[in-house]
Amino acid sequence: MDKQKIDVKNIPVEVKIHRPAADTTTKYASRDRIYIRSVKGLHQSLRRNMGFIFMSLFFLLPWIPYHGQQAILLDIGEQKFNIFALTLWPQDFTLLAWIFVIAAYALFFVTTFYGRVWCGYLCPQSVWTFTFMWFEEKIQGTRNQRMKLDQAPMSFNKFWKKALTHFCWLAFALFTSLIFVGYFTPIGPLFLNFFTLQAGFWAVVSVLFFTFCTYGNAGWMREIMCTHICPYARFQSAMFDKDTFTVTYDEARGENRGPRSRKDTDYKEKGLGDCIDCNLCVHVCPTGIDIRNGLQYECINCGACIDACDDTMTKMGYPKGLISYTTEHTLQGKPAKVFRPKLVGYFLVLILVCVAFVVNLTIRKPLELDIIRDRGALYRETPEGLIENTYTLSIINKSQQPKTLNLSVLGIEQLKWIGDTEVILAGGESRNVVISLALDPYYAKKPVLDVSFTVTDAGQPELTISQENKFFAGR
Structure with a gap:
């Protein structure tokens, strides 16, 4: 067999580094300010009305009372979210997850059908930015007047217009921040304590932080949030x-x-x-x-x-x-296809996740029971010769209505219940109830016995929750 010879070439390994010229006078160009010209028309009327409705809901919702308390209160300290008649606890995290999934697929569906309209019409960044622009236009004038004002040297006219603009921005940002923080703490006391200088440290820090964020985002950064920071701008094209x-x-x-x-x-x-x-x-x-x-x-x-x-x-x-x-x-002169696989797929998935959310919400019971055994000892012997196990029943009333609950245990007929057998819980209240179970050793057939704790709503006997646990007999 003939052998073919492969030519070998020497490849230079020297790397040439091209250093930039030592020109210290060159500077990066700063971002050009965008002067928006006011325009009227169908789409701008629709955008303004939708933004006004959205902003009004944001400002009004935390002030709505419901059964003597704030209708929407996302109390992180107490680890419970009150949303009208619904109270969500950490155990209900899946419901929040379903809400986020629904929002995501609704966004995907709308984007595939009508582009980035969420950004232009309802995104909080856009709504608040247009509001700040409205203040700017009312105080400093039209687009051409604002451009001339910025180019003019500092004067009393320029100073008071700029100062009033930033004062309005800060005032609106502060009001927005107070409302936002009011979703996580009672809003009435928050406003009263903040303006009377009696608010707590973290409340003040939170309000000032979100005030600064709102003022910076809507007043200064504006389109930078949409073009460089928001991830939606980067992956939206995948849905087009x-x-x-x-x-x-x-x-x-x-x-x-x-x-x-x-x-x-x-x-x-x-x-x-x-x-x-x-x-x-x-x-x-x-x-x-x-x-x-x-x-x-x-x-x-x-x-x-x-x-x-x-x-x-x-x-x-x-x-x-x-x-x-x-x-x-x-x-291109071709007919547009409304019902296409991608759009139909997003719609079907959106329907499925909505159904899953409704099902999870429907089967969710308004009571939660958790059993915690005494960590100090598995059991102990009483002076009467009985074997006693101690438990802590952690009971949560997830509803907004007060409930009278009956406590009982099943599994061993001879068990003696020591502690409260009835508990009254207010709406959204949780309580730890310490009880003990005692048993004559004669009836302990095994070292470990199965028991079932039951909590029954006295007003709705069909509403019952149970949880299995163990009784240690010690023999």
């Missing part, structure tokens, strides 16, 4: 397809762009499209992008550019829809 409705510029209709007068009716003969290059779509964008450059992950689908463009098209006498919620297939 060619039938997802997104804010899109119709390039075939708009190009070539260029200015012209309203009376110019032969612009198409000059090679121009419907876009007059007014840049209003850029001026109204809260993330500062140009939608005409195509779909970008920074776009939050708020529809501001749609309203600005539609207004311009109306003034020019052109058809609306140069920028609109549309699909890639629609722009």
